[in-house]
Amino acid sequence: MYKSKGRKLGLFILMKGVRMATLLVAICFISFLLVKNSPIDPIQAYIGADMLKVGPEQREKIAEYWGLDQPVMVQFLSWGSAVLKGDLGTSMIFRRPVSEIIGERFLNSLVLMIAAWLLSGVIGFIMGVVAAMKKGTWIDRMIKWYCFTLASTPTFWMGLLILIVFAVWLGWFPVGMGVPAGVLSENVTMVDRIQHLILPVLTISILGVANVALHTRQKLIDVLASDYVLFARARGEQGFVLFWRHGLRNVALPAITLQFAAFSELFGGAVLAEQVFSYPGLGQATVEAGLRGDVPLLLGLVIFSTIFVFVGNLLADLSYHLLDPRMREVRKL
Amino acid sequence: MSILEVENLSVSFKQYTDGFKEINHKVISSLNVTLEAGKILAVVGASGSGKSLLAHAILGILPSNANVSGIIKYEGKELTPIRQTALRGKEIALVPQSVNFLDPLMRVGNQVRTSVKNGDAVSAQRKVFERYRLGKEVEDMYPFQLSGGMARRTLLSTAMVSDAKVIIADEPTPGLDPVVIKEALDNFREFADNGCAVMLITHDIESALQIADKIAVFYAGTTVEIAPVEDFVGNGEAIRHPYTKALWRALPQNEFRPIPGSQPHPSSLPPGCLFEPRCEMATAECRQAPPKMRELRDGMVRCIHAT
C-alpha cells in the first residue's frame, strides 16, 4: 500500500518535471525571439555612452566576438546548447558569468522574499481569521476595506511612500541599497543587512497580505457555517476552543497552498520593490538587464524565475498531498 | 415524567428579496412536543417540514438570523440560551444526520473523545467503539474513510459517551441498508430503556412505528398530531388528523395511494389550517384561522373536525 503510494507521488513529480522542461524550452525560445526582435541594439548597450568613439570596424569585431553576426537560429542553438551544459553565458554589463551573478543576487533576493513571504502569510492569515470571527463588525469592515483598496496600490508607489516616510522624514532606516555605502564587505554586519531589508520587506508584505487575508476570511466563514462546526457547537464547544479544534486546520491548509502558489506575485513584487530601494537582488538585475539589452543575463533570469515560480506551484501541490489526510491516506476499506 | 417540553415554538427567518423587501419566512409555527424519560418520540414529516430546525432550536444552535418565540422547558425550568450553552453536549446530545457533521480533517477517535465530559476520554471512546463493533483501527481514521454504517455508529458513539439524558437523533434512514437501520433503531431503544428521553427524527414512518412509543407528525412547520403508536393499525380509524390518515394510507402495505398536492412553502402559508388546500374534509371554517392543538382520545390533534 505504501509502496504504491510512493510510486504515485514519484509519478506525479515526474509528470511535473516533464511539464516543467517543455515549458522552459518554450519560454526560452519565445524570450530569445522577443529580445532579438526588440529595438535594443546589444552592441550599443554593451558600449554604452562611448558609442561615438567606436568605428564600424570595431563594431564588427564586437559583434563577431559575441557571435552577433550569426543567423538568429544559430545564435539560439549555440546559446541553448551552452545552457544545457550548465553555462548560461557571460553577462554583457557585469562582464561575469551569468550563473555567478544570478547565484549572488538570488541569495539577496531569497532573504527578502522569504521574509516577505512569511510576514505576509502570517499577518494575512491572522487578519483573515479575525475578520471572519468578527464578521460584520467594524474590524471586519476595516480589514476588508484595507484589502480591497490599499492592497491594490502599485508596489513602486507604496515603496516610494514608505521610503519617504520612514527613511527620509523619520530617518529610521537607510534610504536604499543592500548594505551601507562605502563600507568594506567584510565590515558589513548582520544588523546592517537586516536594517536594509526591513523597508523592502514591509513594502512587499503590506501589499501581499490581501490575497491570503480575503481568502482565509471567506474560507473560515464557510467553515463556521459548516455542518461539522454546527455539530461541534451542539456538543458544547464554543469560542476559541472551537476555532482551535475545527477552524484552524480546515483553514490553514488552503492558506498554505495559496501562499505557495503566490510565488509569482512575490517575485513580481520583489522586482519592483528592489528597484525602488536599489536593493541588489534578482529583481533589480532583471530591470537592468532589460533596459540595457543584456541578452544572456536577461535570458538567464527568465529561466531562473520560471523555475522559481514553478517550484512554488509544485510546493503548493505537494503541500496539499502531504498535509491533507484525504490525499495522504488511502481508503482503508 | 416529561423531561423536555416545547410549547408554542415558532421560528422564522428574515430574508431580503431583490427589491430590498424584507419578508419573514415562518418555518416553524406554534409547535408543541414533549419528551419523556424512558420513551421514544418519533417525529415524522416530509422534507422541509422543520424537523431539523426543531432539533437545532432545542439545542440553541439556530443561525443568527433566526427569530425564535415560544417556550422550551428542560426539567420543568425554562431553557434559556445560557442554560442551553451549559447543557448541550452534557445533558442534551444530538446525533446528526450524516457523516458531513464530522470534521473532515480530524481523526474520528479524537472527535468522539471531545464529547466525553466526565472521566478518562480515551478509555471511554475505546469502550464505546468496542460496544458498537468499531475495530481498533477506526479511531485513527478520518471521516472520509468510514463506510455509511461505521459513520452512523461513530455519530452514535458521540452521544453515547456524553452521558446525556436527552438524545435528539436526526435520522437519515433513506438510502441506508436495512441491517444498518435495524441496528440504529435498536440502539435508540436501548438508550430509552436506560432511562433517556429520545427524539427520533425520521422520514420513515414504518421504522418509527417499530420502536417508538409516540409519533409526532409534522406538516409545514407545525405538529398536526401526536399519537401513541398503537393507533396506527388497520385502516387508520384510530388516527386523528386527515394528514396522518393520508400518510398511513399511502404506505405500500396499505392502500399505497399518494397524497395529491404538496406541502406549502414557508413564504406562502395558507391563512387558516395549513393542510386545508390538500384536505378532503376541509370546510369554509377551516380557512378562517389556524386550528389550535387540542387533546383527543389520549393524543393531540390540530384539526377542528377530527373525532
Ligand SMILES: Nc1ncnc2c1ncn2[C@@H]1O[C@H](COP(=O)(O)OP(=O)(O)OP(=O)(O)O)[C@@H](O)[C@H]1O
Ligand atoms: N438558515 C435558513 N434560512 C432560511 N430558511 C431555512 C434555513 N434553514 C432551514 N430553512 C427552511 O426551513 C424549512 C425546514 O427545514 P428543516 O431543515 O428543518 O427541514 P427537515 O424537516 O429537517 O427536512 P429534511 O427531512 O429534508 O431534513 C425548510 O423549508 C428550509 O428551507
Ligand code: SF4
Ligand atoms: S382543520 Fe379542516 S382543513 Fe385542517 S385538517 Fe382539519 S378538516 Fe382538514
Ligand SMILES: [Mg+2]
Ligand atoms: Mg433535516
